[in-house]
Amino acid sequence: MNESLLDIRDLEVTYPIKGIGKQPFRALKGVSLDIRPGETVGLVGESGSGKTTLGRAVLGLAPVTGGSIRYREKEIGNLHRRQRRALSSEIQVVFQDPYSSLNPSLTIEQILSEPLTARGVDGRAARARVRELLGQVNLPADTADRLPREFSGGQRQRIAIARALALDPNLIVCDEPVSALDLSTQARVLDLFIEIQERTGVAYLFISHDLAVVRHISHRVAVMYHGEIVEYGDGDQVTARPEHPYTQRLFMAAPVPDPDRQEQRRADRRRLLAEQSAADEQAGAGLGAA
Numbered sequence: 001m002n003e004s005l006l007d008i009r010d011l012e013v014t015y016p017i018k019g020i021g022k023q024p025f026r027a028l029k030g031v032s033l034d035i036r037p038g039e040t041v042g043l044v045g046e047s048g049s050g051k052t053t054l055g056r057a058v059l060g061l062a063p064v065t066g067g068s069i070r071y072r073e074k075e076i077g078n079l080h081r082r083q084r085r086a087l088s089s090e091i092q093v094v095f096q097d098p099y100s101s102l103n104p105s106l107t108i109e110q111i112l113s114e115p116l117t118a119r120g121v122d123g124r125a126a127r128a129r130v131r132e133l134l135g136q137v138n139l140p141a142d143t144a145d146r147l148p149r150e151f152s153g154g155q156r157q158r159i160a161i162a163r164a165l166a167l168d169p170n171l172i173v174c175d176e177p178v179s180a181l182d183l184s185t186q187a188r189v190l191d192l193f194i195e196i197q198e199r200t201g202v203a204y205l206f207i208s209h210d211l212a213v214v215r216h217i218s219h220r221v222a223v224m225y226h227g228e229i230v231e232y233g234d235g236d237q238v239t240a241r242p243e244h245p246y247t248q249r250l251f252m253a254a255p256v257p258d259p260d261r262q263e264q265r266r267a268d269r270r271r272l273l274a275e276q277s278a279a280d281e282q283a284g285a286g287l288g289a290a
């Protein structure tokens with residue numbers, strides 16, 4: 001059973017450009033892409049190709065001018081603010097810059113409990129959940145009493161991931177979440193994303209300009225070029241045997257870190273996804289019989 005969690009069809013985003021005689025800018029031109037539950041779709045492409053715009057459209061932050069974005073079969077492309085807020089427990093985001101994404105004047109406890117208390121979780125349950133979230137991102141419980149400035153970039157990104165996980169979302173838009181980190185920290189944070197996915201079944205739309213990162217984490221890869229998706233498919237297929245000339249150029253120069261380990265990882269994740277689909281199918285059959 002490969003039902004989509006997110007189904008984007010013929011999406012258009014056009015930015016209005018201020019100034020007399022200025023033409024609006026068509027940043028996305030008929031983009032189609034789907035994400036299944038528990039899957040990572042990597043989105044690559046050069047600077048300005050429209051990756052962030054696509055992520056922002058999914059988050060309700062870009063002017064959708066055509067096409068559709070369906071989440072669990074419900075249109076979410078142009079929701080009102082209140083309807084959009086209701087979706088925040090389902091779709092979350094981790095941004096690139098761990099230095100500006102956390103409010104510097106709040107403790108980590110306050111940052112992580114904010115989304116919980118906004119949903120009516122009482123103080124005691126929120127405190128317990130904060131400890132649980134810190135454990136999930138491998139940070140000690142005493143992290144809760146401290147301020148963001150006391151943490152490194154990698155630790156701040158773990159805190160941002162914990163905040164995204166607070167409401168148990170089904171999908172996280174990750175916009176270049178490791179590109180501000182040094183290489184060894186990148187690897188640890190990427191592994192954390194994978195571990196969390198295996199444990200919770202969350203799906204990622206994982207935006208990155210870094211092909212090695214996208215290869216490492218994605219089940220499927222979409223390649224953007226001038227506001228269009230020029231190639232989309234199985235991660236191994238797209239990265240090892242790209243068909244579009246732009247993708248071939250893009251991938252030609254990129255290094256492949258430890259391919260055996262990569263392959264093992266992908267095989268493990270494919271198996272997990274297959275098991276999960278089989279379990280879902282069984283649950284569906286059970287419901288049908290009830």
Ligand SMILES: Nc1ncnc2c1ncn2[C@@H]1O[C@H](COP(=O)(O)OP(=O)(O)OP(=O)(O)O)[C@@H](O)[C@H]1O
Pocket residue numbers: 015016025027045046047048049050051052053054209
């Ligand atoms: N608010 C805006 N108003 C007008 N044009 C915009 C706006 N935001 C983005 N653009 C334009 O849309 C195009 C796509 O931008 P976007 O940020 O989505 O690309 P990207 O692939 O994420 O690039 P990068 O990797 O550099 O972040 C660019 O030409 C950009 O200048």
